[in-house]
Amino acid sequence: MRNDLGIQVSPKYFDIMSIYGAVFIFTMVLFPYVYMITRVFLEKQSASLIENAKLLGKNSFEIFVYVILPISRGAILGGATLVSLEVLNDYGVAAHFGVQTFSTAIFKTWFAMGDIDSALKLAAILMFSVFGIVLLEKILRGKKKYNFTSKVRPIVRKQLKGTLASLAVFICFIFFSFGFIIPTLQLLHWSVLTYKKTLNIYFIQLMFNSVWVAFVATLLIIMISIVIANFCRMEGTWFSKLTSKLTLVGYSIPGAVIAIGVILFIIQLDHKLQWLYKMIDPDSITLVLGTSIIMLLFAYVIRFLAVGYQAVESGFEKVGKKFFEASRMLGKNVTQTFFQVDFPMLKPAIISGFALTFVDIMKELPLTLILRPYNFNTLATKSYEYANNEMIHEASIASLIIILVSLCAIYLLYILGDKEKV
Amino acid sequence: MFIEIEDLCFRYPNAPKAVIQDFSVTIEHGEVICILGESGGGKSTVLRLVAGLEIPSKGRIKINEITMVDQSVFVPPEKRGVGMVFQDYALFPHMTVSENIRFGLKKMNNKEKDFRINQMLDLVNLGDYGKRYPYELSGGQQQRVAIARTLAPKPSLLLLDEPFSNLDTELRSKIREEINIILKQTSITVIFVTHDKEDAKAMADRIVILKEGKIVEIVDSILF
Structure with missing residues (x-):
C-alpha cells in the first residue's frame, strides 16, 4: 500500500x-x-x-x-x-x-x-x-x-443511536477489518499475482495431505471423545472425572512442547518394539513409528482431544441419561442403545466437534513442522515455508484455502446452531 | 406372590444417609400399588431399583419367582421384562410416535409390529397420530404415547414415575381416569409413585406410605 x-x-x-x-x-x-x-x-x-x-x-x-x-x-x-x-x-x-x-x-x-x-x-x-x-x-x-x-429474562442489548451507534460500529469494524478483511483482500491480491506459479499437481497433493491427515486425526479424536464422555456419563466416579479432566490438558500445552514429548516417547517405543519389527522384516529400520505419519497423528490427538471432547461432552450433557434409561427399559442393551438412541441424538454435537477439530488441525503449524515425515507438507507448513523463504506472495493460495475451509466449518456450526433453536 | 421385595436398602456413593431402608412389600398379580410420600423421600429410587437402573446395597427383588437382584445376582434392565413411564416421558425426539412404539418390539415380523403399533395407538386414543413427532403433541398426548410405548412389548410389570406431575389440575383428573381405564383393560401389575393423595386414592388398590426412605404403613386405598 x-x-x-x-x-x-x-x-x-x-x-x-x-x-x-x-x-x-x-x-x-x-x-x-x-x-x-x-x-x-x-x-x-x-x-x-x-x-x-x-x-x-x-x-x-x-x-x-x-x-x-x-x-x-x-x-x-x-x-x-x-x-x-x-x-x-x-x-x-x-x-x-x-x-x-x-x-x-x-x-x-x-x-x-x-x-x-x-x-x-x-x-x-x-x-x-x-x-x-x-x-x-x-x-x-x-x-x-x-x-x-x-433464567427469568435474559439481558436485552441496548439499542444505541446517533454518534454512539456509529462509534460502536466503527470500533467493531476496526477489529473485523484488521482481523479479517484486510488480510483476506491482501491474500486475494497476492494469489492473483502468483496462482500460475503455485497452482499445479504438487499443490493438489498438498491439499490432499492436509485434508486426509486432518480427517483421520479428527475421526480418532471424535471416537475417543465419545468413548470417554460416555464412560463419564455412566460412571460418576473420581476416575471418570479425572479422565475427563486429563483430556483437556493437551490443549493448554504448547505445540512445541508436545512435539518434543511425542518424539522422545515414540523413539523409546520404537526401541522397545525392535524385536517385533525384526520379526516382521529382518532388515527393518530402527525408527518405524518415528518416521511415519503415526507420530504426527498421535500428537494431533493429544493436542486437540480437548476441542472434540468438549463438543461431544456438552452433547452428552444436553441429552442426559433419561433416553438411555428409557431405551434400556424397552429391552435394548448398551450397544443397541448407543447406535439407535444416543448416536442420532448426539449427531449435532458430533458434527460440530468434528468441524472445530478439523479446522484446528488444518491450520496447525508447530507440531506438523516438527513431526511430519520427510517431504510431507500440508497447506500450513507450505505457506510457512514460502513466507520463511521471502516468498510471502506464494503463500497466499494455501492460506486462502485454510480460511475457506474455516468459513465452511463456521457456516456448518451456524446452521446447526440455528436448527437447535427451532 | 408375583413381586417380592425384601429388605431393600440403597445409598448413593458418598451420601451419609441411606435413601431407602429395609423396604419390604409383596404385590399380587394385577394389583395397582402406589408409593406415596414427599419429594426427595426415596419414592423414585424404589422404582429405579425395581427397574434395574440402580443396584441396591442390600436386599432382594423377585419378579414372578425369578430373582432379579440380590447379593449375587443382577439382571440388567433390558432383561427384566419391566416397563417404565418416566416422569418427563423420555420420548425419543428423533423418532415419530409409531417409531417410538416400534422401538421396544422384538421377535415379530413387520406386519405383526404394525398391527401391535395400531393396537396400542387405538388403546390410548391416538389412532391418527402415528406419523407425528413428539414435539408436535401436547403434554397429555405425549404421556399417552409414553404409556403406549411402554405397554407395547407386553411387560409383566408397569412402573409409573409421578405420572401426573407435568399436567395442570384440570387435565389431571381427566387423564387419571383415562389411564385408569387403559390399565384396567390390560390388567397389568402396576407400581406408581406420587406425592398427591388424590392420585393415590383414585388409582391404587393399596398405598405404601414412605417417609425418609422407610415404610410408615401399607393401607388399603378404600380405608385411606
Whole structure:
C-alpha cells in the first residue's frame, strides 16, 4: 500500500516486523476469544440484575463497573487465559516477525543447533509458565462462580443511536477489518499475482495431505471423545472425572512442547518394539513409528482431544441419561442403545466437534513442522515455508484455502446452531 | 406372590444417609400399588431399583419367582421384562410416535409390529397420530404415547414415575381416569409413585406410605 501511494515511513517510527507488530497482530486475531466468551456469558444472565441496579439508583457507568465487570470476571479471565495459551503455543507469527519466543527458541536449539538437552529445558520452562497461567486463573477466579440459573429474562442489548451507534460500529469494524478483511483482500491480491506459479499437481497433493491427515486425526479424536464422555456419563466416579479432566490438558500445552514429548516417547517405543519389527522384516529400520505419519497423528490427538471432547461432552450433557434409561427399559442393551438412541441424538454435537477439530488441525503449524515425515507438507507448513523463504506472495493460495475451509466449518456450526433453536 | 421385595436398602456413593431402608412389600398379580410420600423421600429410587437402573446395597427383588437382584445376582434392565413411564416421558425426539412404539418390539415380523403399533395407538386414543413427532403433541398426548410405548412389548410389570406431575389440575383428573381405564383393560401389575393423595386414592388398590426412605404403613386405598 505504501509503495502504491508513494509514502515513505522511516522504519525507526513504524516497523511492523517487531515485537509490537506481533502484539498488534495477536490482539486483532485473538480478540474474539475474550469477546465471544464474555458475550455468551452475558447473554445467559438475567436482565433483573441490571434493572435492580437501576432501581437502586445507579447510572449506566456505575452498573458497568459495579455489576457487569465483577460478574463477568470469570468469563473475561477464561478468555484471557485462552489468549495467553494461544500466544505461548504460537510459532508462525513469532517466527515471521522475528520475535524470540520459547517456541521459536525450542525450534532453533533442536533443529539448527541439534541441542536436545537445551530444547528440553526450554520446553520445561515453557510448561511451568503454562501451569503458572492456569494456576493464576484458578486463584483469580477464586470460588466466585457466578452461575445464576434464574433464567427469568435474559439481558436485552441496548439499542444505541446517533454518534454512539456509529462509534460502536466503527470500533467493531476496526477489529473485523484488521482481523479479517484486510488480510483476506491482501491474500486475494497476492494469489492473483502468483496462482500460475503455485497452482499445479504438487499443490493438489498438498491439499490432499492436509485434508486426509486432518480427517483421520479428527475421526480418532471424535471416537475417543465419545468413548470417554460416555464412560463419564455412566460412571460418576473420581476416575471418570479425572479422565475427563486429563483430556483437556493437551490443549493448554504448547505445540512445541508436545512435539518434543511425542518424539522422545515414540523413539523409546520404537526401541522397545525392535524385536517385533525384526520379526516382521529382518532388515527393518530402527525408527518405524518415528518416521511415519503415526507420530504426527498421535500428537494431533493429544493436542486437540480437548476441542472434540468438549463438543461431544456438552452433547452428552444436553441429552442426559433419561433416553438411555428409557431405551434400556424397552429391552435394548448398551450397544443397541448407543447406535439407535444416543448416536442420532448426539449427531449435532458430533458434527460440530468434528468441524472445530478439523479446522484446528488444518491450520496447525508447530507440531506438523516438527513431526511430519520427510517431504510431507500440508497447506500450513507450505505457506510457512514460502513466507520463511521471502516468498510471502506464494503463500497466499494455501492460506486462502485454510480460511475457506474455516468459513465452511463456521457456516456448518451456524446452521446447526440455528436448527437447535427451532 | 408375583413381586417380592425384601429388605431393600440403597445409598448413593458418598451420601451419609441411606435413601431407602429395609423396604419390604409383596404385590399380587394385577394389583395397582402406589408409593406415596414427599419429594426427595426415596419414592423414585424404589422404582429405579425395581427397574434395574440402580443396584441396591442390600436386599432382594423377585419378579414372578425369578430373582432379579440380590447379593449375587443382577439382571440388567433390558432383561427384566419391566416397563417404565418416566416422569418427563423420555420420548425419543428423533423418532415419530409409531417409531417410538416400534422401538421396544422384538421377535415379530413387520406386519405383526404394525398391527401391535395400531393396537396400542387405538388403546390410548391416538389412532391418527402415528406419523407425528413428539414435539408436535401436547403434554397429555405425549404421556399417552409414553404409556403406549411402554405397554407395547407386553411387560409383566408397569412402573409409573409421578405420572401426573407435568399436567395442570384440570387435565389431571381427566387423564387419571383415562389411564385408569387403559390399565384396567390390560390388567397389568402396576407400581406408581406420587406425592398427591388424590392420585393415590383414585388409582391404587393399596398405598405404601414412605417417609425418609422407610415404610410408615401399607393401607388399603378404600380405608385411606
